[in-house]
Amino acid sequence: MQLIVVADGQVVPELPAVARSLASRDEPVEAVAFAGTGVPAGDVAGELGGYGVSRLHVVRHELLDEYGPEAWGSALATVIDWLGPAGVLASASHRDTEVLTHAAARAGLPLATNCVRLAGEEDGSGAWRLTRTRSGGVLLEDAELTAPVKLATVAAAVETPQVPLQPADCEVTESAVDVPPELARTRVAERVASETGLSLSTAPVVVSGGRGVGGAEGFVVLEELAERLGGVVGCSRVATNNGWRPHRDQVGLTGTKIAADLYIACGISGATQHWVGCMDSAAILAINTDPEAPMMQRATYAVEGDVHEVVPAVLAEIRRRADGAAGSGRSGVEEPAPAGSSRR
Numbered sequence: 001m002q003l004i005v006v007a008d009g010q011v012v013p014e015l016p017a018v019a020r021s022l023a024s025r026d027e028p029v030e031a032v033a034f035a036g037t038g039v040p041a042g043d044v045a046g047e048l049g050g051y052g053v054s055r056l057h058v059v060r061h062e063l064l065d066e067y068g069p070e071a072w073g074s075a076l077a078t079v080i081d082w083l084g085p086a087g088v089l090a091s092a093s094h095r096d097t098e099v100l101t102h103a104a105a106r107a108g109l110p111l112a113t114n115c116v117r118l119a120g121e122e123d124g125s126g127a128w129r130l131t132r133t134r135s136g137g138v139l140l141e142d143a144e145l146t147a148p149v150k151l152a153t154v155a156a157a158v159e160t161p162q163v164p165l166q167p168a169d170c171e172v173t174e175s176a177v178d179v180p181p182e183l184a185r186t187r188v189a190e191r192v193a194s195e196t197g198l199s200l201s202t203a204p205v206v207v208s209g210g211r212g213v214g215g216a217e218g219f220v221v222l223e224e225l226a227e228r229l230g231g232v233v234g235c236s237r238v239a240t241n242n243g244w245r246p247h248r249d250q251v252g253l254t255g256t257k258i259a260a261d262l263y264i265a266c267g268i269s270g271a272t273q274h275w276v277g278c279m280d281s282a283a284i285l286a287i288n289t290d291p292e293a294p295m296m297q298r299a300t301y302a303v304e305g306d307v308h309e310v311v312p313a314v315l316a317e318i319r320r321r322a323d324g325a326a327g328s329g330r331s332g333v334e335e336p337a338p339a340g341s342s343r344r
């Protein structure tokens with residue numbers, strides 16, 4: 001059996017095709033979901049059936065009603081033990097990866113994350129050949145995964161195998177699992193709705209600050225700049241490590257990967273671990289005193305200068321234009337010049 005994990009109630013369409021391609025002809029593809037995701041099991045089963053998944057195992061325990069990586073990972077390890085699948089697949093989302101990581105550690109099984117290609121070995125050994133991204137996407141690794149039960153997360157950019165998926169009646173089986181109470185270590189304590197409706201991963205503009213901003217108070221002007229440009233504030237890991245910003249604002253390998261229309265990096269050197277988080281942005285503006293900083297070398301636009309002088313000057317100009325526009329009825333922020341037309 002190949003098992004698909006539906007950790008947050010959403011069926012990722014690529015997963016059934018990858019699972020089917022890894023399964024032998026008569027081997028079923030089944031799925032596991034956690035009660036408490038807020039999505040009715042019948043809806044999930046209906047969708048899975050359309051992709052040829054024949055059974056949905058729903059696991060119940062009061063500690064699974066809210067997301068908790070240790071509890072969900074433990075429940076998944078129990079299900080793997082019950083069902084003994086040959087493979088376990090999930091999406092490469094933060095949540096799915098976290099759940100599979102805990103399950104793999106508990107069950108002592110190997111996990112390959114961020115796979116962009118997955119195929120069974122043709123020698124009948126049951127091993128998987130795979131290609132996966134490492135180091136935030138700057139490295140591709142070819143590997144072979146061998147184990148009685150193999151775990152993998154599948155990246156959104158996975159090569160989807162062209163296999164026929166015969167729609168099936170997906171049966172729902174509900175089971176109670178045992179979850180040790182001490183696994184309630186990480187629990188959802190509060191849900192905070194964003195006032196602007198924008199998040200770091202979806203905002204069109206991200207104004208980020210690093211060590212060069214100098215401290216938490218240095219982000220006040222960045223907040224205003226972000227607000228005036230219709231964006232949000234981000235930061236480097238130095239800023240989160242120093243307690244200047246919460247971790248949810250961190251851009252990078254161990255933060256959020258963004259693809260903004262415009263990324264403004266203020267006092268950020270552009271270390272690889274930061275760069276991989278912002279490199280997919282359409283345009284990058286770097287503000288830095290060091291012209292040799294990697295961020296200055298790679299940015300679409302680079303301003304050599306002190307962030308404490310450059311950002312207030314930019315803000316003053318935006319305010320001046322906004323005031324002028326308020327008088328004339330025009331918008332205060334002009335369209336930027338085409339990328340590359342005025343570098344430095």
Ligand SMILES: Cc1cc2nc3c(=O)[nH]c(=O)nc-3n(C[C@H](O)[C@H](O)[C@H](O)COP(=O)(O)OP(=O)(O)OC[C@H]3O[C@@H](n4cnc5c(N)ncnc54)[C@H](O)[C@@H]3O)c2cc1C
Pocket residue numbers: 209210211212213235236237238239250251252253254255256266267268269270271272273274277287288289290293305306307308
């Ligand atoms: C496993 C691992 C994961 C990591 N994950 C992440 C991650 O997700 N995100 C991340 O950001 N980092 C991450 N890092 C850390 C990363 O390697 C860098 O240490 C970090 O990004 C550096 O942050 P910074 O650019 O703010 O600081 P620095 O590298 O110290 O750079 C500060 C920059 O500010 C400039 N500057 C100083 N004063 C001014 C001024 N007044 N005006 C303008 N410019 C000024 C300097 O010239 C310099 O270029 C990770 C590291 C590891 C090992």
